[in-house]
Amino acid sequence: MSAPAAPEAGAVPTTENCRFCWMCRHACPVGHVTHRETYTPHAWALEIESVRRGQIVWDASTVSVLYACADCGLCRAHCATDQPLPDAIVAERAAITAAGAAPAAVYDVERRLRRHVESGAAARSSNGPRRASSTVGLFVGDISDAARARAVESTIALLAAAGVPVTEVGADRPTGRTAASLGLRDVAVDLARAVIDDVQSAGIDELLVLAPGDRWAFESVYADRLGLEWPKGVRVTDAIVVLARALAAGALSFGAPKDLPPYAYHDPCHTPRLARDYAAPRALAAAALGPDAARPFFWREHRAHPCGAIGGLNVTHPDIAARLAAARVDDARAAGARWIVTEDPACSAHLAAHASGGVEVQNLFELLHERLVTSSRPTSGR
Ligand code: SF4
Ligand code: SF4
Structure with a gap:
């Protein structure tokens, strides 16, 4: 069976709107960790538009730049006009890949x-x-x-x-x-x-x-x-939301925290592009680790930076994937945390592989399972 046609773009390409706009630049995690203007939202849009105008061509260098975007969604999440820039970047990659010119x-x-x-x-x-x-x-x-x-x-x-x-x-x-x-x-x-x-x-x-x-x-x-x-x-x-409701209803309980280190909860990759209950995982972490042990990340909730295990960066730009993880670890340490806790297994594995300086990483589901005591009520409160 053939693939369905790609959804059509609007009359004005997103990249035309974005190429000279700096309004979400501060939110882009790749620009943040690389300090390269080439790796910021407007620059990826400008690159695509420059190829369209015949000013540059897709070659190994320009294609490598295009594949440095993490497809994390933070630019769109912080865009006043909801420009789907990540979709436009990915659509360009699809054309490049079909032409045999991808990395x-x-x-x-x-x-x-x-x-x-x-x-x-x-x-x-x-x-x-x-x-x-x-x-x-x-x-x-x-x-x-x-x-x-x-x-x-x-x-x-x-x-x-x-x-x-x-x-x-x-x-x-x-x-x-x-x-x-x-x-x-x-x-x-x-x-x-x-x-x-x-x-x-x-x-x-x-x-x-x-x-x-x-x-x-x-x-x-x-x-x-x-x-x-x-x-x-x-x-x-x-x-995690279903489990948080069960916790609130008294259907789950966890062992009393004892001598556990301060922790930072990492909102998993893709969080900023979704409507999400930010309180649910935090309530569960507090139940298992203690109400006073949380040390919030600076880049959290709607502005949460990804850990690096996102968008295939691990294969196209492992250096950037590693720098994104190191930035999360540094942010946790700066907040006074010794553990990073998150439910996404891809995030916890990637962060654990790059943890350093006395910061350890725990998967929230595994942690909750280890500390699960009993089901005190027969229903979940759903
Ligand atoms: S996504 Fe929005 S804020 Fe970001 S460059 Fe495009 S138009 Fe500007
Ligand atoms: S999707 Fe993420 S990495 Fe890519 S331009 Fe937007 S904010 Fe930057």
């Missing part, structure tokens, strides 16, 4: 994901959804990643303790959002279609997700970038 690392990712699509189709025909007992699903995702597998197991245990049994959906399925960010549109469509098929066959009316990035994929990337329709009647909810 070699992008095609390595394409080959790996293509194998995933083919092997996943075979697995699905023999496995089907696990624990298919509930109309509430949990998006499992690519559990070949050990950090994600641990977070999934902890989340299922926590939800069960909260009185919310789940049907596991999309095991071993990447969402396709990273492929879409890299301009690998065809493979992104195939991955997304496989997820949508799983959701439709699972018999659920609500799908819980581990992290904002998954919700952004289902609510925005599929429609806005891939031209795909999410199954009608299936709402997408952050699992």
Whole structure:
């Protein structure tokens, strides 16, 4: 089956609007950690428009610059006119990738994901959804990643303790959002279609997700970038919000904190581009780690910087991915924290790989599972 047509751009290209605008420059995390004007929102727009005008061409150098954007959404989240600059950058990458001019690392990712699509189709025909007992699903995702597998197991245990049994959906399925960010549109469509098929066959009316990035994929990337329709009647909810409601209702409790270090809660990558309950993960962290141990990041909530495990930067610009992580660790240390806590397993794994100077990283789902004491009431309060 061929990929659906890409959604059409407006009459005036976003990049035309952005190329001489500096109004979100301060929000761009890549510009913040690299101190390079070339790596700021208006500069990426100007680059695209300069190619369009024939002033420069896409070559190894200019393409490398285009792939330095993290696709984090902070520019659009801080734009007074809601310009979809990240979508415009990704659309340009898709054209470059289709022309065979993307960085070699992008095609390595394409080959790996293509194998995933083919092997996943075979697995699905023999496995089907696990624990298919509930109309509430949990998006499992690519559990070949050990950090994600641990977070999934902890989340299922926590939800069960909260009185919310789940049907596991999309095991071993990447969402396709990273492929879409890299301009690998065809493979992104195939991955997304496989997820949508799983959701439709699972018999659920609500799908819980581990992290904002998954919700952004289902609510925005599929429609806005891939031209795909999410199954009608299936709402997408952050699992952490369901657990916070259970905590508030008295259906979950955690061991009394003792001698635990001060911590900073990291809002996961993609948080600023979503409507999100910022209080939910913080309430859970406070319950497990103590009400006075939180040390807020400066870059948090609607201005939260990504950790670096985003947009495929790990493969195209690992140096920038590492600098973004180091900036989070530095920010935590400056706030007086010795732990960084976050629920997104990709964020916790990436930050842990770059932690230094006495700062450690904990996954919030795993931490909550370790400190879970009892279910004091039979219902979750949902
Ligand atoms: S996204 Fe908005 S604020 Fe940022 S450069 Fe474009 S027009 Fe300006
Ligand atoms: S998506 Fe993120 S990294 Fe890219 S231009 Fe916008 S703020 Fe900067």
